[in-house]
Amino acid sequence: MNHLNKRAWIIIAAAAVIAVLMAIIIIFAPTGSTSAPVMLTVSPDGGGKKPETTVTTGEASVVTYGTNSYTVPQSLTESEMRAVWVPYMSLYGLTKEGIDKIVSDCRNIGANAIIFHVRPFGDAVYDSEFFPWSHLLTGTQGADPGYDPLEYVIEKAHENGMELHAWINPLRISLSGGTPSPLSADNPYTKWRTDSDPSNDSWVVDYNGGKYYNPAVPEVRRLIIDGMVEIAAKYNVDGIHWDDYFYPAEDSSFGDGAQYSAYTASGGTASLIEWRTENINTLIRESYSRIKATDSSCIFGISPAGNIQNCLNAGADVYKWCSSGGYIDYICPQIYWTFESKVAPFDARCREWKAMVTNDDIDFYVGLALYKAGSDADGGQWKRSTNIIARQIEYLRSDAVRADGFMLYSYEYISGSQTFSEMENLIALLAANE
Incomplete structure (x- = not known):
């Protein structure tokens, strides 16, 4: 046997040994999942979701939605943001089991982030430390629900390879219909309006039935920011999110x-609108700075109304946020x-917004x-079309926009008869790109 043949046999033998070892590892290795994978099955008659055991291949789960089947990888983190908003309407009486379902449902449609x-x-x-427990959890504002929903949903989202972003409304205390009511004794609104100091009465505003x-x-800005810093410091959130x-x-x-x-008396x-806009800009700049000082990896973004003029009328200086540093990450x-x-x-409208994002460090969703x-x-x-969302995502991915991702409003609509056909087409699109 010459030198080259001897070397070839050595390589072949080594490869055979490696192959045997890999087979043993695959057979006996754990799946790496901390929770059982589930299959999402939704019937067009509005039958809802039915968790079942999925077909599992390696580290991936085969999921079906209607007539479509697709593979969900163990980790869904990727370059494209695919988020689902979970609004307060979905949180009434929220339990750990309810959170499990939210996370599972979002994962099974291919989402990689929960807002x-x-x-x-x-x-x-x-x-x-700064704000009372939400009435959504127990029916009474200020009442301890016996567990920490944010802590639990972060844990479950991360176990399933998803990001968790904490969504806040910075200014709203109650709706015009009186939700929530009554406010707790430790609510800042209650404390400022009932203490002996009249100077802080105007720190909160009653307007059109809301607070x-x-x-x-x-x-007030310090209180709002302290609350966000508290989240970034105490919880392993991936981001903090404002809406419109x-x-x-x-x-x-x-x-x-x-x-x-x-302000005018001091020169x-x-x-009025310029002054209000600067108040909001100051709040956002200081929020961004303190969040980053607390956790540099925690991203901060805003989801404003799509009508730009409405944003400007509300004091939301979207042009500045999208072009300057130190305001937002997306x-x-x-x-x-x-x-x-x-x-x-x-x-x-997409092209109009994308053109505003002139700061390369800001993502566009x-x-x-x-x-x-x-x-x-x-x-x-x-009603006339059942693939509007899918076509919109295709457009966002096109060279005309090159968006960095999308967010779906909202969790309640990812299943059920009303949105079934739209969701089926959406999932088929996402599956084609897995």
């Missing part, structure tokens, strides 16, 4: 007249129209109106 509502009404769906924090007040609620009024009917008068020359406008819309065609699927919205367009 979880943790402060919808100046409250907390977590153990907070709001007044962002013109430095102490800023100033609820465009005119002087919102009760911040005392602060604006003090300020900005108009923008996610809620572009809730169709391609055929006469008011705001989806493609044109788009919020999609899954809740409209199968409904009479927009003159029946969502």
Whole structure:
């Protein structure tokens, strides 16, 4: 046997030994999953979700939705953001079992992130030093639910290879219908309005039946930011998320007249809307700075309304946020129209927003109106077509936009008869790209 043949036989023998060892590892290795994989089955008659044992191949689960089957990898983290908003309406009486279901459902449609509502009404769906426990959990604001939902949902999301972003409404305390009511004794609104100090009464504002924090007040901004820093410090969240609620009024009917008068009396020359816009910008800059100082890996982003003029009227300076550093890590406008819309065609509105993002460090996501699927919205367009969301995602991925991902509004609509066909087409698209 010459030198080359001897070397070849050595290589072949070594390869055979490696192959045997790999076979032994595959046979006896654990799956790596901390929770049993489930199969999502949804019937078109609105039968809902039925957890079953999936077909599992290696580290992947084969999932079906209607007539489509696709593979969900053990870890779903990838370059494209595929998020689902879980709003406060989904959190009433929330239990650990309910959280398990939310995470499983989101994972099984191919999502890789959950945007979880943790402060919808100046409250907390977590153990907070600054805000009372949310009424959503027990029916009474301030009542301890006996566990920490944020801590638990983070654990479960990460076990399933998904990101968890804590979603807050920075200014809203209650809706015009009185939700939540009553406010707890330890709610900042209650404390400021019932203490012996009249100077802090205007730190909160009653407007159009609702209650709001007044962002013109430095102490109020500090409270809002302290609450976000608390989340970033205590919890292993991947991000903190704001939606589209800023100033609820465009005119002087919102009760911040005392602060604006003090500003002009000191020589300020900005108009009311310019002054309000700077209050919001200051809040966002300081939020970003302190979140990053607490946890540099925690991203901070905002999902404003898709109508740019409405944003500007509410004090949301989206042009500045998208072009400057130190405000946000991503923008996610809620572009809730169709391609055929006469008011705001989806493609044109996407290009308009994308053109605003001139800072290369800012990611561009788009919020999609899954809740409209199968409904009479927009003159029946969502009933006449069942692949609107899928086509929108294809457009976001195209060279015309090159978006970094999308978010679906909302969790309640990822199953059920109304959105079944739309979801089936959406999942087929996602499956084709796995």
